[in-house]
Amino acid sequence: MNKKVAVILSGCGVYDGSEIYESVITLLRLDQRGATVQCFAPNIAQMHVINHLTGEEMPENRNVLVESARLARGEIKDLSEARAEDFDALIMPGGFGAAKNLSDFATQGAACQVLPAVLELAQSFASSGKPVGMMCIAPTMAAHIFGPGVVCTLGNDDDPAAAASREMGVEHQACEVTEIIEDSKNKLVTTPAYMLAQSISDAASGIYKLVDRVLELTNK
Template sequence: MRKIAILAVGFAPNQSEITETISLLISLSEFKAQFKIFAFDRSTPLNHHELYDLESLNPKDFDALVLPGGIGNATHLSTWSNDKIKMTVNPTVEKIIKQFYEESKPIGAICMAPIVVAKVLAKHNPNITLGENFSETHLVEGWKVTVEKCPSTDYITCRDTKVITTPAYMNDATPFQVFTGIRGLTKELVEMA
């Protein structure tokens, strides 16, 4: 059984997106993967799931990493909302992403989270998606990252970096469309792990 680390912002308003997170948990359960949720902010619980301190996440204990979406990726895990192309990533988050990459373990990123992963792994030229109409795609491409258009029901896999992304609510999507894309990403992530 594969063990997946979930790196979430937290579950207060404007942190991790709840529909995307629950879609991920349901999909991980369907594909028989164990998971632990590590949160930047553990002050707001997620019913039925313990939140672990981000500092305690050891990549050696897991087969893959996934970051749910939500605006918190741009405000808490990174400085994208203020700094755009000059953004920085929280040092702990950056270290975790680099460790998973260096150990050749797959990394999934949903909705806004691909921006965080792309910034950390920019020198490795990952392919990601930010949906079909993201107005600031050109800024992310300034890091020499390839950004592909993708509907919310699908996902993009970069085999070279083992990064898998789906746009979720970066597009105008229904909950079922979001779930469909996340389910596909999760299946791919578990198979690659």
């Protein structure tokens, strides 16, 4: 039986949305493993819009769901329609959209809050014992979802995001870009991806392992 996986996107582009390579690699691996995928994104305004050529903020407004549809080739639904009972697992790619649109970690650090719709859905997966995969900066939401003591990685122990996560109650573990960290109690799998990756193949090595392990955990 094919596994059904929900993927939450946060826009389109590393600086203000989902990291495109991470998202595509995730979707590719899920497809290679025969999983049925449904992408979701919150129907909200982006925190801001970044010119990815210059890195400067642009004087315009964009919608997270509409931008995420670019990555999903239009096959995406409003996050409000997502139900944990319809899926076997949940995966959240990174990109600064995870810290700007799915949460306010980018501006609030350890005092951040997670978007209520994201938090409610992720906690539904957690309370149902269904595996969750988070990559890059997305694990900064882990303490809110799973509570203090959750084990995850953001790459290097001395990264400011790792320090802020520890302040929130995360048990942070350093991890190479090619590897994953698993919290067996919470069925959470994390990998650094572009927190450390120097190339798309670097990112893919860890993301493939994350996807494979998440799918394996659906059987446990």
